[in-house]
Amino acid sequence: MENELWSIAPDKTHTVLVSEFNRKRLNGPNDLWVHPDGGIYFTDPLYVRPYWTRNPEMEQDGEQVYYLSPNHKTLVRVTTDLEKPNGIIGTPDGEKVICC
Secondary structure (H helix, E strand, O other): OOOEEEEEEEOOOOOOOOOHHHEEOOOOOOOOEEEOOOOOOEOOOOOOOOOOOOOOOOOOOEEEEEEEOOOOOOOOEEEOOOOOOOOOOOOOOOOOOOOO
8 A cells, every 4th residue: 555565364454564675665566476485576666556645756766676585574676677577477496586
């Protein structure tokens, strides 16, 4: 809702996994792929949503892909040269991650 990455339980309660990177709000986490080790790769393009209650200006310095560690404590930007990444998948063994 506020450009965060959530985990939603079957009872519909949620936990915020990621709300920012380098003290700046994410653009709008879009697609994700869960690595076999439990880490999460996700795309963060800026597609302004009509339901946003926040300023629609991009705070990040680009639209990239991130990796959240399995313990959900470390967030790393894994790309630096993408434009509007949309869609992400990896191989079953986790050796390759493909984003478009």
